[in-house]
Amino acid sequence: MSSMFGNTVKISIFGQSHSQNIGVVIDGIPAGHKINLEEVNSFMRRRAPGNDSVSTKRKETDEPHILSGLVDGITCGAPLCAVFDNSNTQSSDYDSIRDVPRPAHSDYPAFVKHHGFNDVRGGGHFSGRLTAPLCFAGAVCIQLLREKNIYIGAHILEIAGVRDESFDSVNVNEKDFDRIHESPKPLLNQTVWSKMEEKVLLALKEQDSVGGIIECAVTGLPVGLGNPMFDGVENRISAAVFAVPAVKGIEFGNGFACTRLRGSQNNDEFYYDGDVVKTRTNNHGGILGGLTSGLPLVFRAAFKPTPSIAKEQNSVSLSKKVDTKLNIKGRHDPCVVLRAVPCIESAAAVALYDLLLGENNE
């Protein structure tokens, strides 16, 4: 088990869905940076449940308590630790999970890995609840990146096949991100929401769930950030993004679509825009050979439909070693994509800020 990430700015995430607290330590943030906690809270609320028609009605206390690392709201060079309380948990809902693993959840392999000692309540350490500390780390890194004029934004590209517009991958900028974040829903085109909502509510009514795709962009990155081979931008962002539960795929630039293009179609040709080397298209998603190219970084993450559904499912009784039926109680998101938008921004922020501060200090 390693719920730690990063080489220079290292985060350590702890907690289970129903443990006393969940939280995160961020080790390696330089001293002297003002952290705007109101903005952090505002960011956290985008992840918090209970706010809209398509997410769980479960209330979670998503206000971070800072235990260390700040003096008068300014980083002091010591590890920054923030915790969240776990409250309003209904542990009894989960009694059946101990014996009957939920399909598409970690219950069964976690049971085997931990010899039955894993915390099954709410999925334990495997719970989506653990994205709260990830988002705290992300909110902090987003502020620190912004000091360097690096901006991150994401939007719902698809829910249940209903598709938003894509980012203009060449011209996307921080104003687009502001507009998304200030809009009722994280979409470029707000009008697609009603169709998305319809799909989700229909699934919910049918005791089912839906999946989707989140698209994320980052602007203002310096040219040459990253590395060839194992510590490239794609490697590091992937390693962070797959920490978000339900992600099953990631693609950069035009991703899987580029596999059907010719080189002459896919290659983004260079030109000088004044003194700056640019490309007129951005199929490469701002990354060449593991390094940032100066064009906006663009990637997409695929989310599977929420595994917890109210519909009766087949499963097994691990104690009796027989097949059985499973009826999951409790309140679950029929679609996690909406709440996952800040999680994807956070994963990108954490990976990029770590890369940025880890560049050789010459």
Added chain:
Amino acid sequence: MSSMFGNTVKISIFGQSHSQNIGVVIDGIPAGHKINLEEVNSFMRRRAPGNDSVSTKRKETDEPHILSGLVDGITCGAPLCAVFDNSNTQSSDYDSIRDVPRPAHSDYPAFVKHHGFNDVRGGGHFSGRLTAPLCFAGAVCIQLLREKNIYIGAHILEIAGVRDESFDSVNVNEKDFDRIHESPKPLLNQTVWSKMEEKVLLALKEQDSVGGIIECAVTGLPVGLGNPMFDGVENRISAAVFAVPAVKGIEFGNGFACTRLRGSQNNDEFYYDGDVVKTRTNNHGGILGGLTSGLPLVFRAAFKPTPSIAKEQNSVSLSKKVDTKLNIKGRHDPCVVLRAVPCIESAAAVALYDLLLGENNE
């Protein structure tokens, strides 16, 4: 820069396309394991160029020289180092690259990152040539995994839109892998090759290139391997797979396709097959919550079309700061997908062997 990978079994890859040697150190292989070097060489030949109609005619010496780590062909617990000679390099072909970066290559960001001191000959350390040491590490790890009855196989799923069959993700097994590796081309259905070849040769004739998709499966993994959050199976495999040049996307199980399914369609329900917990479908690709489920691990990697094409392209002169034309000389693969199959197997092998040996030693 970090061309190192792994937490327990650590590999360090070095070399540039035209440096005296390229190679790899594998640190952490336990002592007492016989390494079959003939089999390693045979594996390396699957990656070597010059063997078929769709790859570069460039000859590369892909026979590893073992510098350390083996005594009488058996691992001795010391780091295993293997190097390859670089020969038959035509450095003069690359003179123009120093000033005029090739579109879709790392040339431009590498120039910026390294202040012009990067080795431009053949792409330097960013070259696909560096997959040779990766394949050496992969070939070794594949042998070591096989001792534990873990098998890895990959095939070309698509080239230029021409599609092979997919793995039967529930029943795929080592016999399928043997059949693929013994076939003329790494395909499940050999008859699709003629259409793939046709597409590649047409692109080549038109001074162009094509991309494709590789599908990889791993069988025999124990249940519960991996971790939640940052060191999950998906995170680690992604971090390794994106080291292979030209990869722009990765997906596990049904990947992006699952985003349009309902939970009830996508959830793989558990049942007992004798004493063993299984699922009848494998949309989850053998991974739940970052842990292996016991079903075959299945993933796919998207490859962009080879960026080096003979067709004239637009680029810039970095010294003159003006736009210019670029004509790439030299011999390049019109399609890297064929030769990349063992690279993807290697990336998976390296990531999984590292995870396996890194499980808490209790």
Added chain:
Amino acid sequence: MSSMFGNTVKISIFGQSHSQNIGVVIDGIPAGHKINLEEVNSFMRRRAPGNDSVSTKRKETDEPHILSGLVDGITCGAPLCAVFDNSNTQSSDYDSIRDVPRPAHSDYPAFVKHHGFNDVRGGGHFSGRLTAPLCFAGAVCIQLLREKNIYIGAHILEIAGVRDESFDSVNVNEKDFDRIHESPKPLLNQTVWSKMEEKVLLALKEQDSVGGIIECAVTGLPVGLGNPMFDGVENRISAAVFAVPAVKGIEFGNGFACTRLRGSQNNDEFYYDGDVVKTRTNNHGGILGGLTSGLPLVFRAAFKPTPSIAKEQNSVSLSKKVDTKLNIKGRHDPCVVLRAVPCIESAAAVALYDLLLGENNE
């Protein structure tokens, strides 16, 4: 900054002397182990101040609160986080430190490193207070090591030149450790305490402080634990022990004394004791070539005299850039050696448990 340690069992320590909390995350503890929290508390009390004549009268709340990682007192495979409250802090005592760095403290270099933003209250993250979370991690690892019949014990070897007996480095065993821990003072020979106390109290009376040496032994380690070169037992224990403030030296086996011996005197010759290979002397301190030999591991750590003394000292005003006088107020240990005994045991435990679980999982 990296207040993280470990490769397989990783700890992350956070907090400052006067932040709301200090604490530790332990990532990688296997599931299914009962943690005896009463025993942890009892271990923590050995480090706590206010218990004797030679330590500070400052009261610290050294009772850990478990935030995550345990279910019904048993490890669940998720990161174990424990925090301590900071209370009874007298921040006003430290006002002068902000401008006038205390000699032999980190104040001045920390000021430069963190551009004046470091938390100066009580030494911030550099405070000896941070050994409380280290001791928590140590207490847990000590319990987990004991399950494998590995025992750790330390005693005061010297305070202000007054010397206890040394361990019998060949025959030392867990009974010796029990005896030390159950004694009024952590000494092999209790009678030397009065002389030590006398030295400390005299120094205190003279507004001064004293240093000393702690000797630590570990028994029951398997043969062959560790590595050559950088991850040897000495390397890893040193890396952990120097985290304890005031340590300025470490030596293994007979350490610096061996530099004046002949090889024939210093070499510990092997013999068979029944089926077991042993040595009759243990100049090597249980470590050969970075690996455990099966003999007890023995090392000693040198502690400088407490830098905080009541006596007036020369220092500088960083704001005025002039020399000035410093009078340190507050309550400080005239000798930290007594309270540091469990810290040294903890450092050793954390390093060894990490090495042990990180051995290749074959």
Added chain:
Amino acid sequence: MSSMFGNTVKISIFGQSHSQNIGVVIDGIPAGHKINLEEVNSFMRRRAPGNDSVSTKRKETDEPHILSGLVDGITCGAPLCAVFDNSNTQSSDYDSIRDVPRPAHSDYPAFVKHHGFNDVRGGGHFSGRLTAPLCFAGAVCIQLLREKNIYIGAHILEIAGVRDESFDSVNVNEKDFDRIHESPKPLLNQTVWSKMEEKVLLALKEQDSVGGIIECAVTGLPVGLGNPMFDGVENRISAAVFAVPAVKGIEFGNGFACTRLRGSQNNDEFYYDGDVVKTRTNNHGGILGGLTSGLPLVFRAAFKPTPSIAKEQNSVSLSKKVDTKLNIKGRHDPCVVLRAVPCIESAAAVALYDLLLGENNE
């Protein structure tokens, strides 16, 4: 096993005493730095055997071959790999070692760790021969540090109890280092050599060996380099220095001697020397709270007497499980201290350069 070191500039050492090659990969050196290979070779010769009366007569080819990482002698940002040939090895000398472990060597625990598969020839990967690649890495880092006006020098402080002068820990500077390196022997006072030599030659005549102490200093380090807790300067240097075989202790500043001083004697008081904060004494060895203070860094490493002696010793036969006699043949250093001087400089250089480049890139 991990023969890797470093967080930002990472080195990977490979090879065994009698493998085809030994070598090192240095990953993370920034591009654009000229490496003076003649100077490297000259540095290597200080470690090479066969040069004086007190070292082994064995000849080793200590000229590095650069496999990658340099273009026209300038770092190109890719990993720098250098290898050394192993020649003039007399493997037959070591036949007895396979069964009869040498006292004070790693033979026995390595046999257990590696289940008898370790390379016993010349000590395999545990051999002092592996300090050659360490010295290569050190020579490179020393050059790179010098570009930043950071200088490293070491001298023999003691051999067999015969003592050189100590560094003037406040005023030591690069001229002292130059003088040492240009002198016949690495001593501050050349006149002590004859007494040291006498002791060594007497031991050799008596088929025995001697130990000693090396003192190392580093000047020009910026204030505030390092970290509290686990990545402090002491932790990192220790972790590197214990990679040098035969080191059994390390101390910083006045080290073990400070344990008998009062705080008022040991505390180095600050004063302003012009604009610069300094101390008039340097008991702290240039490190406070894990951070550099601006004063010269000073540490000492204790070397045990060479374990390989010609005198007959008691040992065991591992195959027959009986006690037996051991007569070590071959050519061994009666004192490794002389040749270890550049090794200690190298360990310090590698640790400090890694720390320096790993400082947050703000």
